[in-house]
Amino acid sequence: xxxxATDLHYRDLNAKVRAALEAGERELVIENARGQRYIGxxxxxxxxxxxxxxxxxxxxAAFTSGPRIVVRGNAQDAVGNTMNAGTLVIHGDAxxxxxxxxxxxxxxxxxxxxxxxxxxxxxxxxxFPVVVVxxxxxxxxxxxMAGGLLVVLGQGVPRDQSVAGRYVGxxxxxxxxxxxKPISAHQLGKEVGLVPIGDAEWEAFHGHxxxxxxxxxIDAGQFKRDDFVLLRxxxxxxxGTLYVY
Amino acid sequence: MRRWLVQPEFKVERDLERCIxxxxxxRQCANDVHSYDEEDEQVSSDGACCVGCxxxxxxxxxxxxxxxxxxxxxxxxxxxxxxxxxxxxxxAEGGGVLLSAMGTDRPWRVYWDHLLLNASQxxxxxxxxxxxxxxxxxxxxxxxxxxxxxxxxxGKVRLATEITPQLKLQxxxxxxxxxxxxxxxxxxxxxxxxxxxxxxxxxxxxxxxHPDFRQYASNMIVQVASGRFGVDxxxxxxxxxxxxxxxxxxxxxxxxxxxxxxVDAAISRTRMIPQGSDAISPAPHHDIYSIEDLRQLIxxxxxxxxxRKPVSVKIAAVHNVSAIASGAVRAGADIVAIDGLRGGTGxxxxxxxxxxxxxxxxxxxxxxxxxxxxxxxxxxSIVAAGSFRSAADVAxxxxxxxxxxxxxxxxxxxxxxxxxxxxxxxxxxxxxxxxDPFLTKRLNPDxxxxxxxxxxRGWSLEIKEMLGMMGVNAIESLRGNREHLRAVxxxxxxxxxxxxxxxxx
Numbered sequence: 001x002x003x004x005a006t007d008l009h010y011r012d013l014n015a016k017v018r019a020a021l022e023a024g025e026r027e028l029v030i031e032n033a034r035g036q037r038y039i040g041x042x043x044x045x046x047x048x049x050x051x052x053x054x055x056x057x058x059x060x061a062a063f064t065s066g067p068r069i070v071v072r073g074n075a076q077d078a079v080g081n082t083m084n085a086g087t088l089v090i091h092g093d094a095x096x097x098x099x100x101x102x103x104x105x106x107x108x109x110x111x112x113x114x115x116x117x118x119x120x121x122x123x124x125x126x127x128f129p130v131v132v133v134x135x136x137x138x139x140x141x142x143x144x145m146a147g148g149l150l151v152v153l154g155q156g157v158p159r160d161q162s163v164a165g166r167y168v169g170x171x172x173x174x175x176x177x178x179x180x181k182p183i184s185a186h187q188l189g190k191e192v193g194l195v196p197i198g199d200a201e202w203e204a205f206h207g208h209x210x211x212x213x214x215x216x217x218i219d220a221g222q223f224k225r226d227d228f229v230l231l232r233x234x235x236x237x238x239x240g241t242l243y244v245y
Numbered sequence: 246m247r248r249w250l251v252q253p254e255f256k257v258e259r260d261l262e263r264c265i266x267x268x269x270x271x272r273q274c275a276n277d278v279h280s281y282d283e284e285d286e287q288v289s290s291d292g293a294c295c296v297g298c299x300x301x302x303x304x305x306x307x308x309x310x311x312x313x314x315x316x317x318x319x320x321x322x323x324x325x326x327x328x329x330x331x332x333x334x335x336x337a338e339g340g341g342v343l344l345s346a347m348g349t350d351r352p353w354r355v356y357w358d359h360l361l362l363n364a365s366q367x368x369x370x371x372x373x374x375x376x377x378x379x380x381x382x383x384x385x386x387x388x389x390x391x392x393x394x395x396x397x398x399x400g401k402v403r404l405a406t407e408i409t410p411q412l413k414l415q416x417x418x419x420x421x422x423x424x425x426x427x428x429x430x431x432x433x434x435x436x437x438x439x440x441x442x443x444x445x446x447x448x449x450x451x452x453x454x455h456p457d458f459r460q461y462a463s464n465m466i467v468q469v470a471s472g473r474f475g476v477d478x479x480x481x482x483x484x485x486x487x488x489x490x491x492x493x494x495x496x497x498x499x500x501x502x503x504x505x506x507x508v509d510a511a512i513s514r515t516r517m518i519p520q521g522s523d524a525i526s527p528a529p530h531h532d533i534y535s536i537e538d539l540r541q542l543i544x545x546x547x548x549x550x551x552x553r554k555p556v557s558v559k560i561a562a563v564h565n566v567s568a569i570a571s572g573a574v575r576a577g578a579d580i581v582a583i584d585g586l587r588g589g590t591g592x593x594x595x596x597x598x599x600x601x602x603x604x605x606x607x608x609x610x611x612x613x614x615x616x617x618x619x620x621x622x623x624x625x626s627i628v629a630a631g632s633f634r635s636a637a638d639v640a641x642x643x644x645x646x647x648x649x650x651x652x653x654x655x656x657x658x659x660x661x662x663x664x665x666x667x668x669x670x671x672x673x674x675x676x677x678x679x680x681d682p683f684l685t686k687r688l689n690p691d692x693x694x695x696x697x698x699x700x701x702r703g704w705s706l707e708i709k710e711m712l713g714m715m716g717v718n719a720i721e722s723l724r725g726n727r728e729h730l731r732a733v734x735x736x737x738x739x740x741x742x743x744x745x746x747x748x749x750x
Contacts, residue, residue, distance in 0.1 A: 010548075042481070042545075064478070084478065101476075101532075120472065124519060237505060242342050242502075243594075244335050245339075
């Protein structure tokens with residue numbers, strides 16, 4: 001089913017999406033998105049496939065639990081905010097706050113993303129959030145991260161330039177981050193450390209790259225172990241010794 | 246644990262003539278104050294670890310135990326109080342942030358105790374609430390700017406204005422946000438059951454909603470705080486309302502850490518975080534750096550709940566509270582909850598708890614005045630929080646402009662809390678602020694539910710008495726009616742902010 005979003009207020013657009021899903025539609029194409037917020041927000045239908053052309057607005061797929069959403073262009077801020085499950089594929093760039101507080105699901109961005117990517121991502125039980133950014137990210141990536149996987153591939157970024165900003169992984173206490181080299185110590189939060197990449201780590205990581213590559217027609221074989229740093233928190237209780245009674 | 250230099254706070258004395266060596270005290274004290282020497286067949290007590298919770302003295306069958314303040318006095322000093330000296334000792338020893346719990350115990354002015362209610366005499370007769378109906382029903386949510394009616398095709402007049410979702414309270418008192426994790430399963434259950442029984446609401450705090458408590462969800466407000474623990478579409482849709490927690494009166498502007506050792510299997514499931522993992526709530530919501538961002542989250546929740554639930558925004562009472570509340574209302578909040586300086590907590594840095602924020606009375610009056618001045622008072626209900634100790638405090642808050650109040654500490658006290666302020670230790674001997682199964686089973690949820698509904702009933706009856714005495718028969722007639730208040734012992738400026746006249750005028 002096709003929905004033309006031109007001149008539609010987000011409430012009307014989302015009402016149409018909801019009505020279509022309730023009527024049993026499982027494949028929707030939203031054309032001409034013009035910055036409407038909350039597209040796919042709160043959708044819990046795991047079989048739903050939503051394709052968006054144009055530019056969806058902030059909070060795309062916030063609180064979402066299940067659907068697959070493909071954006072044939074750029075997305076804005078807070079994509080996948082507090083997302084629970086599902087797959088988001090962004091064929092362009094994403095804004096700030098990508099995957100904020102995400103508990104599960106997968107977000108693939110072909111291009112770059114902004115500040116505060118993957119802040120406070122967390123894993124629970126079967127839920128394991130994965131965010132893969134093809135290009136670069138800015139400051140505060142993975143801050144307070146409590147689980148899941150955050151990847152910055154650095155495609156299109158010159159080899160001598162860092163693909164992340166500063167304060168990477170500040171307050172992080174679980175999960176892991178893979179960032180293309182180079183990254184220098186001053187960019188890292190004091191709660192994360194570099195971990196040697198063994199065969200097991202690399203294989204597990206590479207397992208996440210194959211579906212990413214397939215999504216965008218990129219050869220996952222081009223990514224080499226030596227190109228990356230693996231960051232993990234140095235403690236699961238970063239603030240355990242903060243208090244006196 | 247005895248500390249070097251830190252003097253015990255309490256002295257525990259045992260009347261040996263009364264003591265029957267039954268060891269109830271030994272079993273009841275999680276702080277190891279009492280011990281039994283098998284060789285001597287003698288119970289003894291060490292007051293050094295006593296927190297003053299009275300559990301042992303309350304349960305002692307012969308009344309043999311008495312607890313008093315430690316008699317070891319420092320040389321009197323108006324500046325260096327025993328607390329400030331002890332705190333320096335503790336920090337010199339531990340090198341960390343001082344932690345405490347419940348609301349501040351500093352002697353900040355309690356404005357309720359400087360405000361007096363009015364009563365009718367002769368000219369406007371008082372009403373007897375025992376014979377006349379008294380309306381306490383309160384609706385929380387956005388009210389329309391105007392009401393439009395129209396005649397339908399059947400010729401009947403009907404409401405044409407769309408009414409946005411409202412919470413219907415049988416009494417203007419709700420239970421404050423207390424998470425499962427900060428308090429025990431039994432305490433959480435009692436709050437939820439009491440709210441349902443009394444026709445009011447309990448707030449989950451940032452602890453998620455335990456599957457067992459879903460049956461009470463129609464009387465629960467779920468919280469979305471900076472950690473987003475337990476938040477998914479189901480959580481947002483199952484509750485009566487959703488509250489975005491920006492701040493808390495006991496610790497405005499800072500986050501929270503539930504230590505990993507408290508995250509057992511059930512709490513892990515409810516918060517949706519791995520067992521044993523720290524639950525860290527960052528200081529800000531990282532998707533809210535402005536009023537516009539707050540609006541974005543409010544409407545994300547409204548979209549997720551299909552605009553069927555009121556959305557509340559809870560803020561701490563801070564210096565600029567009226568401008569912040571105005572922003573929250575303009576951002577689309579249907580309810581603004583304001584938590585004052587004396588509001589409680591399960592754990593907060595002492596220095597924040599005792600020194601940050603402003604009293605709820607001044608904040609409430611300032612916010613109500615500001616929203617009226619701006620002509621947007623109808624767009625949101627105001628819920629006041631931060632230490633309501635009696636029905637009189639509640640009535641005064643409603644006269645100052647609150648639509649309803651949140652009670653947390655009073656609810657805990659109703660369940661047996663003795664305000665020892667050690668919630669953060671997880672050793673609550675009353676079974677409230679603990680996850681230790683040996684301690685939690687002490688709180689019988691049936692008894693606790695009954696005690697909570699009793700408290701609500703008692704306060705509601707008292708509010709009805711006060712309404713009748715003022716010559717009005719509905720809580721609406723008292724709401725924001727500051728003519729019913731007079732001040733004693735306040736400065737002119739304080740009375741201007743509170744919008745009340747001095748007694749005698």
